[in-house]
Amino acid sequence: MNPVAERITPSITTMIRMDHSQVLAVFHRYKPDVLPAKKRALITNACLSIEIHAQLEEEIFYPALREVLTGDEVLEKSEPEHEQMRTLIGELRGLMGRDGPTDEAACDEKFFALMRLVMHHVADEETRLLPAAERLLRDQLGRLGIEMTKRRLELMKPHAAEFAESTVRSFPAGAAAGAALLTAGAVAVGAMLFARNTKRTSENRMSRWRH
Numbered sequence: 545m546n547p548v549a550e551r552i553t554p555s556i557t558t559m560i561r562m563d564h565s566q567v568l569a570v571f572h573r574y575k576p577d578v579l580p581a582k583k584r585a586l587i588t589n590a591c592l593s594i595e596i597h598a599q600l601e602e603e604i605f606y607p608a609l610r611e612v613l614t615g616d617e618v619l620e621k622s623e624p625e626h627e628q629m630r631t632l633i634g635e636l637r638g639l640m641g642r643d644g645p646t647d648e649a650a651c652d653e654k655f656f657a658l659m660r661l662v663m664h665h666v667a668d669e670e671t672r673l674l675p676a677a678e679r680l681l682r683d684q685l686g687r688l689g690i691e692m693t694k695r696r697l698e699l700m701k702p703h704a705a706e707f708a709e710s711t712v713r714s715f716p717a718g719a720a721a722g723a724a725l726l727t728a729g730a731v732a733v734g735a736m737l738f739a740r741n742t743k744r745t746s747e748n749r750m751s752r753w754r755h
């Protein structure tokens with residue numbers, strides 16, 4: 545593993561909390577009286593973040609937790625709740641025109657329903673699943689964090705421009721520029737770090753062949 549990537553990658557539970565905070569920050573900016581174009585940006589940003597986060601949890605976090613935690617009702621209802629989120633996200637996208645929602649009242653109602661679901665789900669994860677992982681998977685949290693970062697880079701890559709643009713439109717100038725740069729930067733730096741790692745691994749393989 546690339547030692548630089550290993551040092552700067554947060555543990556999986558820290559990363560999950562950071563994702564939750566980012567989505568909640570987007571939710572807090574959504575109000576019925578914001579301009580339609582801003583609603584579109586906030587919804588785009590939140591939906592993309594939730595989809596990527598849910599997929600990362602399903603591929604990496606929940607399977608690791610299932611190995612050490614059985615019969616937990618919160619863990620068992622996590623994926624069905626992600627499915628409910630995906631359904632609402634699909635419906636929200638169906639209500640979205642180029643310049644904003646085609647039916648603002650319906651869109652508000654749907655987005656507030658998504659907010660309620662996500663906030664309840666996040667509270668369950670932060671009070672039950674993350675503390676359980678920190679107790680039961682203590683020596684794996686770093687490795688799982690690296691695995692999640694690598695997978696996030698793959699999932700984010702096709703959406704990096706859309707995510708950066710919707711972040712710029714969602715937040716005040718300073719914060720948005722920082723967040724957008726962070727997103728673009730994270731994808732670029734992450735790709736570079738892990739690419740260097742891949743290169744080194746193949747170089748090692750080559751040198752083993754030569755000796």
Ligand SMILES: [Fe+2]
Pocket residue numbers: 598601622626665669
């Ligand atoms: Fe989740």
Ligand SMILES: [Fe+2]
Pocket residue numbers: 560564597601666669
């Ligand atoms: Fe989560």
